[in-house]
Amino acid sequence: MPTRKMKVRKRIALVAHDHKKTDLIDWAYFNRTALAKHELFATGTTGKLLEDKLDRPVNKFLSGPLGGDQQIGALIAEGKIDILIFFWDPMEAQPHDPDVKALLRLAVTWNIPTACDRATADFIFTSPLILDDYTVQLEDYSQYLKRKIK
Numbered sequence: 001m002p003t004r005k006m007k008v009r010k011r012i013a014l015v016a017h018d019h020k021k022t023d024l025i026d027w028a029y030f031n032r033t034a035l036a037k038h039e040l041f042a043t044g045t046t047g048k049l050l051e052d053k054l055d056r057p058v059n060k061f062l063s064g065p066l067g068g069d070q071q072i073g074a075l076i077a078e079g080k081i082d083i084l085i086f087f088w089d090p091m092e093a094q095p096h097d098p099d100v101k102a103l104l105r106l107a108v109t110w111n112i113p114t115a116c117d118r119a120t121a122d123f124i125f126t127s128p129l130i131l132d133d134y135t136v137q138l139e140d141y142s143q144y145l146k147r148k149i150k
């Protein structure tokens with residue numbers, strides 16, 4: 001089975017919809033010491049808020065509705081994101097819902113630990129694996145396709 005290696009210093013993407021931004025920023029501030037060990041990526045507005053609150057640089061992409069989710073999805077497909085913290089809003093449709101779905105789909109496709117709420121983010125950040133070099137097992141999609149075609 002193919003694998004992908006995650007180094008100790010993880011590349012973490014953080015994204016939040018507008019009504020979830022306060023939750024994400026609070027969570028990130030509470031976990032700022034743990035986050036300090038890792039490299040942060042974010043969609044535009046979320047990234048700006050994180051930089052201000054954490055007083056540290058964040059690799060910022062476009063705002064979500066303008067393509068930021070797609071940019072993070074592309075990095076996941078290239079094996080350049082290790083963890084996704086995405087507090088999406090279950091109560092409000094987004095103009096870019098297809099992009100949101102695509103990002104979540106790629107995270108599952110590439111076996112990326114993904115937290116869509118604070119409880120799951122806490123589980124990820126209290127896992128011993130966060131401090132390890134960690135090998136992720138990837139589904140072999142060429143095998144999967146062969147099985148499907150038969």
Ligand SMILES: O=C(CO)COP(=O)(O)O
Nearest residue numbers: 043044045046063064065
């Ligand atoms: O819309 C988003 C995710 O789908 C987040 O984008 P912003 O961080 O730019 O608000």
